[in-house]
Amino acid sequence: MQFALMIYHTPEEFDMRENYSHPHLGAWRAYYKALVAAGVYVGGNALELPETGTTVRVKEGKRRVQDGPYADTKEQLAGFIFLELPSLDAALEWAARCPGASIGAVEVRPLAPEAMRRGFTGE
C-alpha cells in the first residue's frame, strides 16, 4: 500500500530552509537514509517556496491565474514523500519520525486504490 506524507512548514521553517546552514539538514538526511535502508521509500521531493506557486482555474471558458499557492494558510506544503508500507499504523510511525512533524505538520494520506488510479491514467 502506498502512502503520501505531505510535509507542511511554517514561514519560519521556509526561511531557515533557504540558507544552507539549515539546522535540521542533518536530521532530514538521516531520515531519508533510514527510509531507504528500511526499504519503504518510493519517491518524493521538496517544493520551492509557496509564493513561487501560481494557481490556475478555468471558469466558463475563461482562464483565471492567481499568484501564490491554492490555499492561503499559515502552514504551507513544503514537500512530499511516497512510501510503500503495509498499513496506516506503519505510515503514522514514519510520519512521527519525520523531522517535519516536530517543526510543522505531516499529513499522511493513502494513495487512491490502484483500480481508480488506472481509471485516471487509462493504462
Place this chain on the structure above:
Amino acid sequence: MNEIHQEDTHRAIERVARESYGRLVAYLSVHTHDLASAEDALSNALVSALNHWPQDGVPKNPEAWLLTAARHSLIDVIRHQRVILESEPTLKFLTENSTETTLATQFSDERLKLLFVCAHPAIDPAMHTPLMLQTVLGLHAARIAQAFLIAPKTMGQRLFRAKTKIRSGGIPFEIPQERDLPERLDAVLEAIYAAFGIGWDDMVGTDQRGRNLAEEALWLVRALLQLMPGEPEVQGLLALMLHCEGRRPTRRGPDGRYIPLSEQDPKQWSLPLIEEAEHHLAEAFKHGRSGKFQLEAAIQSVHAERAHTGQTDWAAIALFYEQLLRISPALGTRAGYAAAVAEARGPEAGLAVLDTIDLEEISSFQPYWAVRAHLLQRLGKTSEASDAYDRAIGLAEDPAVREFLLQKRR
C-alpha cells in the same frame, strides 16, 4: 449556589469517576459481558450526577449512587433492545438488591476479571492496553489514540470491534485457573507496561516513546497489586516503573535537552520513589520465583545504586540481562544486553552481541542503531559509526533525542 461549591462538586465527581470507573464497569458487565453498554450506562450516570449533585449535594456514598443510576440506565437499554427472553437473568441481576442501602456498603470488586478479559489471548495483543485504559480508567478513545499513534477514528473502531468480540465471542469473565495463570497474568502486566511507555533508557541515548500515560499505568499496577498481593511479578513491575519514575525529571535538562542515564546527576533522582521501588523488589524476591519484570527492575536497581556508590556495576547488569534473555529474547533486551556487555568487557564484545541479531529484524529498530553507533565510535570506526548514527537519528521520534545523537555524530 456559589461557584466554589460547584467546583467542589465537579471535583468530587471527577474523583469518584477516577476511583470507581473500572470497578463499576467491571461490576456492570461481569454478567452481561457487554462492556460498551456498561460504559454507556456509567456515562449516563455521570451526566446525571453532574445534573443532580450540584443541587442535591454529593451523596454520602457516591459510588453506590452512580451504580444505582447506571443500573437503571442499563435496564432501560436492555428493555429497549427487546430481547427480553434472553436478557431475563441479566435483568434479574440488575433489579435485585437495587435499593441504594443494600448497595451502599460493598459490592464485589470485579476489576481483576476485567483486566484478564482485556488481555485475553483471543483479543489482538495490540488492543490489550487500549481496552484496559478505556474500560478500567475511562479514558477516551481519542486520548488513547494519541498515546499509541493511531488515527483516532481507527482506534474507536478497533475498541468497538474488541468489545463486540468480548460480548459475542464467549470470552469468560473470570480469573484464570492456576495452570494458565502465569501466562495470562503476563499478558496483563505487558499491557500495563505498554501504557507506561518508557523503554531502554539504560542504553546510550536511545529513543523513548513517551506515552504520557505513566500515571495511569502506575495506578493500574497498584490496583492490580491490591487485587493480587501474592504475585511477585506484579510487584516486580511496580518496582520497575517506580525506578523509571524516580529518574524521570533528570532525563531532560532545563533547556529541554535530552540527558542519557550515564550523564544524569544521581543527586537529582527521587530517593523516595527509588526506596519504594527497592522495597517492592525485595518483597517480590522473597517469593523465590524470578520473572521478567523482577529482572528488569533488578537492572534498574543496579543503576540506582550509583546514587550511593558513584559507580555502575555493569557486570551485574550483564548477568541480569543474560537471565532476562532466557525468558524473553526481545529485541530491546538484546540491544540492552549488548550495551551492558560493552561497558563490562569492551566495545568489541558488545558489537559481537549486536552482530548476532538478524538485520531484517532491526531495519526500523532505533535502539539497536543508537547502541551500534556508540560502540563503533568508541572503536574509532568513524565512518561506520556515522552511518549507524544516521540510522538512529532517522528512526528517532523525539526531537531532543535526535539533537543529542546529531551532536554525538560529529
